[in-house]
Amino acid sequence: MKIRNFIILHLLLGIAVAVVSSNPWPSLMLTVAQLVYVPIALRFVFIKGDWFSKNYFYFAMPAYVAVALLQITSSKWNSMLAGVYLLFTIVIAVYGISRFLKRGFTHLEAFSIDLGLIYLAMGGGWFFAYVAQFDTGFSPLLTWLTSIHFHYSAFLLPIFVGLFGRLHKSSFYKVICTILLVSPMVVAIGITFSRWIELLSVLLYIVGLYGLIYLTIQTTFANKVQKWLVGISFGSLGVTIVFSLLYALGNGFGIVAVSIDFMLRFHGLLNCIAFALLGIIGWAIAIPPANYTPPIFPLSKLRGNLVIGEQFLESAMLENKTSTRGLVDTMSIYEPQINRETLSPLVVDFYENTMDYRLFATIKWHSWFKPFAFVYSFVSRKMQQINLPLKQEEVEMTGAIYPLKEGIDGRNHVRAWMRKVDGVPAFVALYSAHKNKDRTYMNIALPLPFSSMVGILELNQIENGLQLTSKKGCTFQSDAGIYLTTHTKQRFKLPIEEVFNVQEIDGGILTAQHDMWIFSIPFLTIQYSIHRNEILKMESSCLS
Numbered sequence: 001m002k003i004r005n006f007i008i009l010h011l012l013l014g015i016a017v018a019v020v021s022s023n024p025w026p027s028l029m030l031t032v033a034q035l036v037y038v039p040i041a042l043r044f045v046f047i048k049g050d051w052f053s054k055n056y057f058y059f060a061m062p063a064y065v066a067v068a069l070l071q072i073t074s075s076k077w078n079s080m081l082a083g084v085y086l087l088f089t090i091v092i093a094v095y096g097i098s099r100f101l102k103r104g105f106t107h108l109e110a111f112s113i114d115l116g117l118i119y120l121a122m123g124g125g126w127f128f129a130y131v132a133q134f135d136t137g138f139s140p141l142l143t144w145l146t147s148i149h150f151h152y153s154a155f156l157l158p159i160f161v162g163l164f165g166r167l168h169k170s171s172f173y174k175v176i177c178t179i180l181l182v183s184p185m186v187v188a189i190g191i192t193f194s195r196w197i198e199l200l201s202v203l204l205y206i207v208g209l210y211g212l213i214y215l216t217i218q219t220t221f222a223n224k225v226q227k228w229l230v231g232i233s234f235g236s237l238g239v240t241i242v243f244s245l246l247y248a249l250g251n252g253f254g255i256v257a258v259s260i261d262f263m264l265r266f267h268g269l270l271n272c273i274a275f276a277l278l279g280i281i282g283w284a285i286a287i288p289p290a291n292y293t294p295p296i297f298p299l300s301k302l303r304g305n306l307v308i309g310e311q312f313l314e315s316a317m318l319e320n321k322t323s324t325r326g327l328v329d330t331m332s333i334y335e336p337q338i339n340r341e342t343l344s345p346l347v348v349d350f351y352e353n354t355m356d357y358r359l360f361a362t363i364k365w366h367s368w369f370k371p372f373a374f375v376y377s378f379v380s381r382k383m384q385q386i387n388l389p390l391k392q393e394e395v396e397m398t399g400a401i402y403p404l405k406e407g408i409d410g411r412n413h414v415r416a417w418m419r420k421v422d423g424v425p426a427f428v429a430l431y432s433a434h435k436n437k438d439r440t441y442m443n444i445a446l447p448l449p450f451s452s453m454v455g456i457l458e459l460n461q462i463e464n465g466l467q468l469t470s471k472k473g474c475t476f477q478s479d480a481g482i483y484l485t486t487h488t489k490q491r492f493k494l495p496i497e498e499v500f501n502v503q504e505i506d507g508g509i510l511t512a513q514h515d516m517w518i519f520s521i522p523f524l525t526i527q528y529s530i531h532r533n534e535i536l537k538m539e540s541s542c543l544s
């Protein structure tokens with residue numbers, strides 16, 4: 001069905017139910033959302049051909065019929081009818097989760113849409129509680145209003161923000177989007193536990209909404225009509241949020257007096273008409289296409305068991321267990337990102353003849369992350385993978401590099417580098433490379449229990465030093481990132497980033513700094529000192 005016909009159908013359905021309903025008009029705000037805004041917004045973000053779009057009408061029609069019956073009749077079956085709608089919202093939430101799991105922590109605008117789909121199940125839950133007259137600890141009116149909140153602020157707004165993110169890319173958008181995605185849950189927590197948290201949630205909304213309005217003014221849309229409609233939609237929230245602030249101040253602190261009846265009529269009506277209806281019409285004019293395309297780089301077929309370490313290598317490396325010298329045969333495969341003529345010869349030699357060097361590492365877990373690192377250490381010691389010391393003191397990393405059995409990994413020219421600390425396995429990493437759009441990436445797999453963590457690193461030359469980074473470049477579509485895989489088609493992007501900076505210093509010594517972030521917060525820094533065996537022998541001879 002064409003989007004225009006789909007919108008007209010649901011608008012007519014909503015109008016028909018409103019005409020025959022005997023309930024007062026404020027109660028129709030939730031019904032309109034359920035019968036008009038939810039289905040149209042879902043239609044905006046369908047992924048054609050996926051399991052939800054193929055089976056949509058089987059999920060949706062019983063739910064829409066149930067909502068319509070609840071408005072025009074009253075019977076002992078009301079709870080069951082509300083339960084049908086709740087099940088529908090749960091299916092939508094599962095759909096949102098499945099979309100997220102296929103992609104991971106990438107493309108914030110897509111995550112905004114997915115989270116809106118997930119939040120809708122909470123709206124369905126509060127709606128069911130209201131109809132079934134469950135004791136939620138709140139008045140029936142507040143239970144009903146909470147359901148409205150999750151249909152408008154927690155479902156429609158994230159979807160509108162996600163659609164807007166397909167048009168606008170900036171660091172400021174990321175901040176604003178994050179604030180608006182967190183705010184619905186902060187509101188719910190504040191209403192339940194603390195007036196101060198409720199006030200904080202409204203202040204967060206104010207920052208997020210006015211930032212969104214500013215970005216809307218700066219952004220180019222398909223045409224002026226769409227820009228005006230979307231601008232009015234977001235702008236109406238800038239008005240209603242001021243009254244939400246006054247209500248929070250009056251309800252929690254008695255500073256001003258804004259009644260819940262006024263909020264219901266003014267705030268609710270403005271959200272229902274100006275925000276939702278104009279927003280739906282505005283986005284329907286030209287639905288921005290999704291920016292996300294799944295990465296297709298090659299993945300290791302190897303997965304670990306509960307224990308990695310040497311047991312993994314026993315089954316994966318060549319029968320003769322002959323070690324090799326370097327992580328790569330030649331660094332020339334990374335040209336033109338690097339220039340062998342100007343890159344430090346020692347850096348080149350390290351990657352081509354890695355086993356001619358000794359590595360000394362100083363591991364620093366950042367203070368806020370130390371409790372997590374301590375708990376994880378009990379797992380890593382047993383697993384013998386990503387097993388780093390907790391103490392901040394220099395340790396030597398020993399080990400060897402082995403070629404793998406032909407075809408066992410699925411990638412080309414794979415080498416397994418095992419690093420140990422005090423004879424205990426610290427890392428088992430499988431090194432390969434792949435090329436995409438004239439750029440060659442280092443493709444590293446770390447086997448985990450029944451899965452694998454994959455680091456796709458860009459190589460960039462900085463003066464005569466080398467940078468390896470999982471952060472995406474800003475001028476081209478990049479494969480870079482840290483991913484979790486359970487099979488060879490799944491690439492779940494983790495909220496982890498890493499950067500290696502390798503450079504030569506005086507005396508023929510290499511230094512490397514490995515920085516890692518999670519959700520853009522630094523949590524681990526490893527400082528390496530890398531020496532050629534000959535240099536260490538000379539130093540030892542001089543000392544003796």
